[in-house]
Amino acid sequence: MTNTNPIGLFDSGIGGTSIWKEIHGLLPNEDTIYLADSKNAPYGQKSKEEIIHLSCKNTEFLLNQNAKIIVVACNTATTNAIKELRAKYDVPFIGIEPAIKPAALNSKSHTIGILATQGTLNSELFHQTAEKFHDTKIIEQIGHGLVPLIENGDINSSEMNELLQMYLQPMIAAHIDYLVLGCSHYPYLIPQIKKILPKEIKIIDSGEAVARQTKNVLQEKVGLHPGNQPGKTEFYTNADPKVLFEILEKKYRVTVLDF
Ligand code: DGL
DSSP, X not given: OBOOSOEEEEESSSTTHHHXXXXXXXXXXXXXXXXXXXXXXXXXXXXXXXXXXXXHHHHHHXXXXXXXXXXEOOHHHHHHHHHXXXXXXXXXXXXXXXXXXXXXXXXXXXXXXXXXXXXXXXXXXXXHHHHTTTTSEEEEEEOTTHHHHHHTTOTTOHHHHHHHHHHHHHHHHTTOSEEXXXXXXXXXXXXXXXXXXXXXXXXXXXXXXXXXXXXXXXXXXIOBOOOOSOOOEEEEESSOOHHHHHXXXXXXXXXXXXX
């Protein structure tokens, strides 16, 4: 089974490009379309209803571009809206959830930290997953303010460093040995986070697992692209494209949409 249609991805903004990079790395021959709904970022403090509404709008945009599969490259949208998306649209969805499982299973101190948005940490889906690992102490921290700084391109700012210090120091004091990055924007903070965490603390995100899962679902249910040429890539945003362009190392064209 083969399928030449593109893989569609969306996020509340530029963060999901961390997932796109993993997918593009694993499946370089696939065409991809990435939609950054930066005008509406952050999703993290919006109501579940709003997140569902925006996720449907993003999905419909990607389906209109013939996406064969939709990757919800956003933990907040996945944990709040994936059930509704799967019920409404007849296309496979790949979601991204905080990687609690590998952290909890490998933790020696039985204490892990998770940094995610309010929307993710308050979601039913997150609680259901966390309850499965009740032998592990999970220190939850909302990353207030991190996504707007990333969206503004202020990744290396002193404000970012202050926020990260404030969120991570209590986790260090509580002896976490794993830090789970539960927001697709946060992998861009890894160099900053590494300067704060002792090196024994491992940082994990879900990017690689999502890429593997996307490949499996394409192979089993949808069809991979049969070609051996590099896939075409399209990036769309409904806000200032500058930071998205920069985060893509200025290698890809970004189209601005009135969306
Ligand atoms: N990148 C998103 C996530 O993975 C959303 C961040 C936000 O918009 O608050 O949760």
